[in-house]
Amino acid sequence: MDTATTPRVAVIGAGYWGPNLARNFAASPEWTLVAVCDRDEARASKLAAAVGHVDVETSVDELLARDDLDAVAIATPAATHHPLTLAALRAGKHVVVEKPIADSIEKAQEMVDEAKRRGLVLMTDHTFCYTPVVAKIRELIENGDLGDILFVDSVRINLGLVQPDVDVFWDLAPHDLSILDFVLPGGLKPEYVAAHGGDPIGAGKACVGHLVLPIGDGAVASVHVNWLSPTKVRQMTIGGSRRTLIWDDLNPVQRLSVFDRGVTLESQSATELDGDAKAAAKVSYRLGDTWSPALPEREALREMVNEFAAAIREGRPARTDGEAGLRVLRVLEEATATMNGARA
Numbered sequence: 001m002d003t004a005t006t007p008r009v010a011v012i013g014a015g016y017w018g019p020n021l022a023r024n025f026a027a028s029p030e031w032t033l034v035a036v037c038d039r040d041e042a043r044a045s046k047l048a049a050a051v052g053h054v055d056v057e058t059s060v061d062e063l064l065a066r067d068d069l070d071a072v073a074i075a076t077p078a079a080t081h082h083p084l085t086l087a088a089l090r091a092g093k094h095v096v097v098e099k100p101i102a103d104s105i106e107k108a109q110e111m112v113d114e115a116k117r118r119g120l121v122l123m124t125d126h127t128f129c130y131t132p133v134v135a136k137i138r139e140l141i142e143n144g145d146l147g148d149i150l151f152v153d154s155v156r157i158n159l160g161l162v163q164p165d166v167d168v169f170w171d172l173a174p175h176d177l178s179i180l181d182f183v184l185p186g187g188l189k190p191e192y193v194a195a196h197g198g199d200p201i202g203a204g205k206a207c208v209g210h211l212v213l214p215i216g217d218g219a220v221a222s223v224h225v226n227w228l229s230p231t232k233v234r235q236m237t238i239g240g241s242r243r244t245l246i247w248d249d250l251n252p253v254q255r256l257s258v259f260d261r262g263v264t265l266e267s268q269s270a271t272e273l274d275g276d277a278k279a280a281a282k283v284s285y286r287l288g289d290t291w292s293p294a295l296p297e298r299e300a301l302r303e304m305v306n307e308f309a310a311a312i313r314e315g316r317p318a319r320t321d322g323e324a325g326l327r328v329l330r331v332l333e334e335a336t337a338t339m340n341g342a343r344a
């Protein structure tokens with residue numbers, strides 16, 4: 001790559017999400033967008049014109065054979081992430097690929113290994129990890145403002161498109177899981193995952209799903225995802241021993257609230273008490289203020305594309321690298337295995 005100029009990138013996939021990537025690459029001073037590729041020529045042409053008349057490609061092979069290209073962004077369905085990413089890496093291009101990074105751990109591992117072998121950046125677009133609100137949540141946890149994390153409840157429900165290749169867990173839960181991986185100290189590494197999925201409309205896959213996973217020291221996270229809800233809810237509650245926060249992503253006026261309220265076991269710390277004494281310990285409730293941290297308005301994808309450029313320039317893993325994609329996938333695969341009865 002010629003480091004004297006901005007790296008040149010192409011977006012593969014001009015469906016629903018690809019245009020958001022292309023718009024941000026086109027607007028970023030860190031990048032030169034050179035082409036848009038979709039096997040549907042009309043889609044690719046429309047997007048190429050919208051972002052400033054870049055080249056239109058309908059064949060990934062021809063796109064990857066170009067020598068005026070340093071990187072690609074892949075926004076095609078999940079099942080295509082593995083072959084397209086491997087082809088791009090083997091053609092010497094850095095890759096940012098949409099979530100989920102692949103449709104199995106083995107495939108994702110192969111992608112991560114291939115990138116490592118070739119010294120190329122492989123990044124996954126865990127978009128929420130680039131939002132100001134998630135940056136603030138990470139900071140509050142890191143600084144100890146919440147204390148020890150006791151629980152996380154995340155709800156992501158709406159009337160969603162039933163995806164052709166993945167169930168509701170693989171479609172929506174990567175968001176919640178990638179956020180947890182980013183904000184929890186030490187990232188996501190649960191000992192087990194419990195999952196229940198429902199398919200009440202006969203779609204042939206789970207359309208409603210509940211995931212429960214331990215997040216260390218007795219704390220537990222639950223994630224509820226649903227394509228069948230007439231109302232849209234995007235809410236995450238993170239309860240801590242000192243404070244609790246509620247992130248309501250659909251409330252632009254007060255997206256994040258921090259509650260100085262909680263439960264305390266009186267007298268001694270809970271760990272000093274034996275079983276009976278614990279049961280008898282007096283629980284008290286703290287009732288304090290609620291405040292709302294100021295958050296800058298910034299588009300997450302702008303941060304994401306800039307992070308991709310910085311990782312390439314500095315020769316370091318991106319904030320949401322292939323390993324982060326793998327950690328999310330491990331939970332999703334475990335959830336699928338649990339539902340299929342492969343786990344007790």
Ligand SMILES: NC(=O)c1ccc[n+]([C@@H]2O[C@H](COP(=O)([O-])OP(=O)(O)OC[C@H]3O[C@@H](n4cnc5c(N)ncnc54)[C@H](O)[C@@H]3O)[C@@H](O)[C@H]2O)c1
Nearest residue numbers: 013014015016017018038039040075076077078098099127
């Ligand atoms: N990060 C986010 O918040 C977010 C949001 C929505 C979707 N996504 C992800 O983006 C990806 C794409 O989702 P979408 O809703 O845009 O899908 P889509 O079906 O709307 O678009 C996919 C496009 O890829 C093209 N395509 C498929 N295979 C191709 C190939 N081999 N070569 C060239 N073009 C090909 C299709 O013609 C289509 O235009 C998925 O992985 C999805 O999970 C991420």
